[in-house]
Amino acid sequence: MDEGLRMVTKRQYRIFLVEDDRMLAEEIQTLLVKWGYEVHLAKMFDQILEEFTAIKPQIVLMDINIPSFDGFYWCEKIREISNIPILYLSSRDSSMDMIMGMNNGGDDYLTKPFDNALLVAKVQAMIRRTYEYSCLAPMLSCRGLTLNLEEATAAYENRKCELTKNELRILKLLMENEGKIVARQALMRALWDDESYVNENTLTVNVNRLRQKLEELGLTALITTKKGMGYII
Numbered sequence: 001m002d003e004g005l006r007m008v009t010k011r012q013y014r015i016f017l018v019e020d021d022r023m024l025a026e027e028i029q030t031l032l033v034k035w036g037y038e039v040h041l042a043k044m045f046d047q048i049l050e051e052f053t054a055i056k057p058q059i060v061l062m063d064i065n066i067p068s069f070d071g072f073y074w075c076e077k078i079r080e081i082s083n084i085p086i087l088y089l090s091s092r093d094s095s096m097d098m099i100m101g102m103n104n105g106g107d108d109y110l111t112k113p114f115d116n117a118l119l120v121a122k123v124q125a126m127i128r129r130t131y132e133y134s135c136l137a138p139m140l141s142c143r144g145l146t147l148n149l150e151e152a153t154a155a156y157e158n159r160k161c162e163l164t165k166n167e168l169r170i171l172k173l174l175m176e177n178e179g180k181i182v183a184r185q186a187l188m189r190a191l192w193d194d195e196s197y198v199n200e201n202t203l204t205v206n207v208n209r210l211r212q213k214l215e216e217l218g219l220t221a222l223i224t225t226k227k228g229m230g231y232i233i
Helices: 022-034 048-055 072-080 094-103 118-130 165-176 184-192 200-217
Strands: 014-018 040-041 059-062 088-089 108-112 139-142 144-146 153-156 160-162 223-228 231-232
Touching: 014 022, 014 048, 022 040, 022 118, 040 059, 048 072, 059 072, 059 118, 072 088, 072 094, 088 094, 088 118, 094 108, 094 200, 108 118, 118 165, 144 160, 153 200, 160 200, 165 184, 165 200, 184 200, 184 231
Parallel strands: 014 040, 014 059, 059 088, 088 108
Antiparallel strands: 139 144, 144 153, 153 160, 223 231
């Protein structure tokens, strides 16, 4: 193996790959192992949650069209017990599929066939955002809302909710810039490092999902859309 590839990751992160096309799964496994990751392939497609619990991965790559239950279902089940990043890998490329994926708890979406370099870049970005970037302050406060960066939770009055990694980063950036417009491009760079890799719908869905959680806490209209510009608290 090239020595440069050995130095890509500081530790061997575990990846759980849920893909029923065995040849493709093994190709992805070989690719990611070369980049220093430990990749576990799903074996029993009716027991994805059990395998997830046993493997304890740091990231999940999830196909949608799989036997028994689809990837949307298993993403929802994983979200009930974990906030780890989930990247969909699917040949379904409609906006509705992408929106469903985000609404069911996914963090990003990559359509097949995809460039191997792009897959590696997305995996690396998710690893950095989730496990290697350090937060300077454990908590932020704004208009009675408290954001706990370590727990990935938001609290308002006597209510509290859990946030996905993307929701946490969106809210953190907006709270840090209270009273200022945060451009969509800035949010996409914060979430995915390079906004050219991101479908516009992905950011919109994440913001809408965050708004819904804040409304359930009792905070309505905290995040305002500035058409053609971005978002502001």
